[in-house]
Amino acid sequence: MDWANCIICGKDDGTLKCPATRQDDHVNANDLLNNHAKWHLKCQLKFANTKLQRTQERHQRKRNTGQCGDDTGQRKSKRSSLSEESKCINMCIFCKKAEGVLHMCTTLELDTSLREQATEMQDTDLLATIAGGDLVAIKAKYHKHCMDVFRTRYRSMQRARASHTGCTDEKMTESRVFAEMVSFIESSVEEGVYIFRLADLHNMYEHRLAELGHEKAINKTRLKNKLLVHYPDECQEQSDGKSTLLVFSEGLQKLLKEALESRNFEKDALSMAHVAKVIRKEMFDAEFSQFSGSFNHDCQDSAVPNSLKVLVSMLLYGSNIKNQKFCKHTGMSHCMSTNQVQL
Incomplete structure (x- = not known):
C-alpha cells in the first residue's frame, strides 16, 4: 500500500487529510498514525453514518407505502382480502372514499369504542372493514363528518332504546299500582266499607308510584273514570259538597263472596x-338475555x-x-x- 496516497481510493489527487496532523483524542489507529495515512473528504463521506441512516429510513418508508419493487424482499400475499385491507388504509372506513381530509386513528380507546358501538348497532359493513386488526395497526382513516354521523346514529339508537324501556316499565308500574288499588277497594268492601274519597285514593295512588320509582302527577278525573269503567254497575260517583266520593253498592260484596265460593x-x-x-x-x-362483558352496580x-x-x-x-x-x-x-x- 502506498501510504502517500488516499487509503480508500488509492489516488493522490485533491486535498488529503491525515489524522496525525490533528489533535484528536479519539484517534487510536496506530497504523494510520505511524504511516501518516491520508484520505479525500468525498471518500470519507461514503462511510458516514448520517448518510447510511438516511438511506435506511428512505428504504423503510418505501416498503411501508408499497412503492418498493420486488428487489426489496417484501413478501407478496396470496390472499385477496389482505390486499383489500391495504387499500382501505388510504380511504375513510365509513364511506370508503379517499377524497377530502382524512384523519388518522391514533388511540386504542377509539378502536374499542367504535367496535362496541358497531356491534350494538349490528353494522356488519364497518365491522368487516376493521376486522384486519386494531385501527392503529392498520392505520385506519376517517372523515370527521362521517365519524359525527356514525356517533349521532349511535346516540339516537340509545335514546330510542331507553325511551322504549322506560315507557314499558312505567306502564307496567302504573298497571301494578292500579291492580293493588282495586285489591284494596275489594278488601274494604268485603269488610263493610262502601264509601271512598277520591282524594284519598288519588294520594294513595301517587304515593305508591313514587315508592316504585315513578314519581309523577296523576289526573284525578282520569283515575276516577278508570275506576268507574272497572266497576260499571257496582260504583257510583257522588259528592258531599266538598269532595268527590265513590260509593259502592252492597251487591259488590255479594259478588265477591260468590266468586270465592264458586271457583x-x-x-x-x-x-x-x-x-x-x-x-x-x-x-x-x-x-x-344479552351479556355486555361486565357487571354494573345494579x-x-x-x-x-x-x-x-x-x-x-x-x-x-x-x-x-x-x-x-x-x-x-x-x-x-x-x-x-x-x-x-x-x-
Whole structure:
C-alpha cells in the first residue's frame, strides 16, 4: 500500500487529510498514525453514518407505502382480502372514499369504542372493514363528518332504546299500582266499607308510584273514570259538597263472596297461563338475555324482569296497596332473592 496516497481510493489527487496532523483524542489507529495515512473528504463521506441512516429510513418508508419493487424482499400475499385491507388504509372506513381530509386513528380507546358501538348497532359493513386488526395497526382513516354521523346514529339508537324501556316499565308500574288499588277497594268492601274519597285514593295512588320509582302527577278525573269503567254497575260517583266520593253498592260484596265460593278452575288456569306467557316473553327478551362483558352496580336488579318482580311481590305481600310498604323497606331483599332463585 502506498501510504502517500488516499487509503480508500488509492489516488493522490485533491486535498488529503491525515489524522496525525490533528489533535484528536479519539484517534487510536496506530497504523494510520505511524504511516501518516491520508484520505479525500468525498471518500470519507461514503462511510458516514448520517448518510447510511438516511438511506435506511428512505428504504423503510418505501416498503411501508408499497412503492418498493420486488428487489426489496417484501413478501407478496396470496390472499385477496389482505390486499383489500391495504387499500382501505388510504380511504375513510365509513364511506370508503379517499377524497377530502382524512384523519388518522391514533388511540386504542377509539378502536374499542367504535367496535362496541358497531356491534350494538349490528353494522356488519364497518365491522368487516376493521376486522384486519386494531385501527392503529392498520392505520385506519376517517372523515370527521362521517365519524359525527356514525356517533349521532349511535346516540339516537340509545335514546330510542331507553325511551322504549322506560315507557314499558312505567306502564307496567302504573298497571301494578292500579291492580293493588282495586285489591284494596275489594278488601274494604268485603269488610263493610262502601264509601271512598277520591282524594284519598288519588294520594294513595301517587304515593305508591313514587315508592316504585315513578314519581309523577296523576289526573284525578282520569283515575276516577278508570275506576268507574272497572266497576260499571257496582260504583257510583257522588259528592258531599266538598269532595268527590265513590260509593259502592252492597251487591259488590255479594259478588265477591260468590266468586270465592264458586271457583272457576278453567278461568284460573287461563289466568296463570297468561301470566306465565307475559313473564317468559320479558325474561327472554334481548335486553335481559344479552351479556355486555361486565357487571354494573345494579346488575342484580336490572337483570330481573319487572313483571317477575310484580308477581313475586304480590305472592309475598299480597296485592293490597296498603300492605306494599313492607316490600320496599324490609322485604326488597327477600323479593330479589326469590327472583334470582326463579331465574
